[in-house]
Amino acid sequence: MIPTQVEYHRPKTIAEALELLQKFGEDAKILAGGHSLIPAMKLRLSTPAQLIDIANIPDLTGIDDEGDHIVIWAGAKHGEIASSYTIKEHLNMVAEAAGMIGDVQVRNFGTIGGSLAHADPAADWPAVMIAADATFVIASTSGERKVAAADFFQGLFMTDLNEGEILTQIHIPKPPAGTKSTYEKFVQPASRFAIVGCAAMSDPDCNVRVAFAGVSSKPFRDTGIEEALAGDMTASSIEAAANKAAEGVSVMSDHFASEKYRRHIAKVYAKRALMKLV
């Protein structure tokens, strides 16, 4: 499968990329690792006339420890995040999830910014970022703005990103010392996307955050589970709370998993994730 004809641009700075994006408007797509965009272009689900390749902008790569929070630049590769000492030390579920994305080939080149901006409902990052209470920095020619991960994802492949904007940074607050977090995933064995992914974290006071990938058309924080737990991380309490997974949420159904099956798997994986935090 060959994508439609397209013109290609390789800006050297974020400012140059934003100018190009401003100039071409909706005809342009941002290309980074290409591991979401190129498959979509091959299937003609995406037919941009202009590609703006930001993979060679040095300012968009790396992971920085900023004291009270960690900055992951949008161009960071999944594999790089999985093996980052800073990430492993403070945010185990982020490293775990990164290591479960796709396969080694995908993790070598796919970027976190690309995955978040693409907003595939079965992608791992969105749920992990909601559970981690991340904030995204979005740049345009008129400046920068911040949006909470929970407000960023609006539906199937739909985000808060407007024309002319690029997601540049992900800010994740460092949780209190002693916080445990994990990501459990029921994987589609060919694509390795999540049929159900459950991100969960619990601080030393048993304040718990749970979010799901793959279950609904957009990732969501499961406050039903969190409220049912009410700080009680005993096995029986976890069992009861996990049974409330995705309550009141519209659950997807496809040829991999029916709505009923997905809902069941969400409960099983919520329980597995929460039990790992005890």
Added chain:
Amino acid sequence: MKIPVTITVNGKKHETEVEPRTLLVHFLRENLAMTGTHVGCDTSSCGACTVLLDGKALKSCTMLAIQADGREVTTIEGMAQDDKLHPIQQGFHEKHGLQCGFCTPGMVMTAADLLANNPKPSETEIRHALEGNFCRCTGYHNIVESIQHAAHAMNG
């Protein structure tokens, strides 16, 4: 409109022009007539098209040739040196790591990435590393043994 690129493949520099939409796998197979890299699923799942880009395993059906501009590609054709099989290829020979052979180039290239980062992988680590490579003959058992054989030959 074609754009000039310089792509080094198996140590040889190619200065040429490509259409921006040309996938790296088609550049290798059609522009350079190097057909060792296979197109299997063409949907980023099966790994038959795996090559190394700057030493890292990549599904070459999921990258534009133009993204490899200025970079180094290694394909299955670049593994044997002076008519001597690479130890990974030798491992596949010794342990019957292939049946139909279609997935083999991708398996060998992914194994090369693995062994460069983890010279003595466990069986579990090998199987984890091969998650993005499918063998439709389902010959995984011997593929894992082939890579173990290669790891032993290369690193003792």
